[in-house]
Amino acid sequence: MKSEPRGYWTHVFDQAATLLRARPELNGDQAYWLARRMVDQTLQDGAHALLALSPQFSPEPLVLAP
Numbered sequence: 001m002k003s004e005p006r007g008y009w010t011h012v013f014d015q016a017a018t019l020l021r022a023r024p025e026l027n028g029d030q031a032y033w034l035a036r037r038m039v040d041q042t043l044q045d046g047a048h049a050l051l052a053l054s055p056q057f058s059p060e061p062l063v064l065a066p
Contacts, residue, residue, distance in 0.1 A: 012039050
């Protein structure tokens with residue numbers, strides 16, 4: 001767990017909460033894994049510097065197609 005950048009888990013759980021609000025058909029486990037994949041993809045895209053910013057960093061709201 002020490003290999004993740006600072007703020008990684010905060011962003012995973014924030015993203016999971018956003019997913020649960022946006023898609024009520026998901027359960028907590030599904031939202032967690034989907035959020036984790038989304039955050040990992042963001043890291044692979046080279047945006048890890050964003051995660052190292054202050055804890056007040058708030059990502060763009062998630063918009064999902066129906």
